[in-house]
Amino acid sequence: MAETLRVLRTLAVPAPQCQGNAVVSEEEFVSSYRVAQESTSSSPSGRHIGHYKAVVKDQLLIQLHSRMMSLPFQAGFAPQCWTKIVDIMLEKEENNPRCHRLRILALFEVI
Numbered sequence: 001m002a003e004t005l006r007v008l009r010t011l012a013v014p015a016p017q018c019q020g021n022a023v024v025s026e027e028e029f030v031s032s033y034r035v036a037q038e039s040t041s042s043s044p045s046g047r048h049i050g051h052y053k054a055v056v057k058d059q060l061l062i063q064l065h066s067r068m069m070s071l072p073f074q075a076g077f078a079p080q081c082w083t084k085i086v087d088i089m090l091e092k093e094e095n096n097p098r099c100h101r102l103r104i105l106a107l108f109e110v111i
């Protein structure tokens with residue numbers, strides 16, 4: 001446990017500033033997940049919004065997650081989990097599965 005906290009504290013140092021607005025601030029992270037509905041599906045891995053809503057209660061975890069979310073934008077790479085999307089088609093009207101009456105939702109993994 002102590003080693004885990006040491007690693008988390010090391011990773012949670014302030015993120016470096018870069019060109020443009022590629023840093024996900026702690027405030028942006030908190031404001032995004034605080035208002036999200038927990039029943040919302042959020043990723044193919046099974047991790048859902050509830051995991052992130054729990055994170056906003058701990059300052060160290062907020063720092064860690066906002067920094068992890070910033071890294072791909074700052075370094076210019078796409079994490080492997082971002083390269084796969086699950087498309088789901090939902091009926092707009094019950095029992096009306098016609099192609100033009102379907103809504104497509106794309107679920108992608110968050111970091």
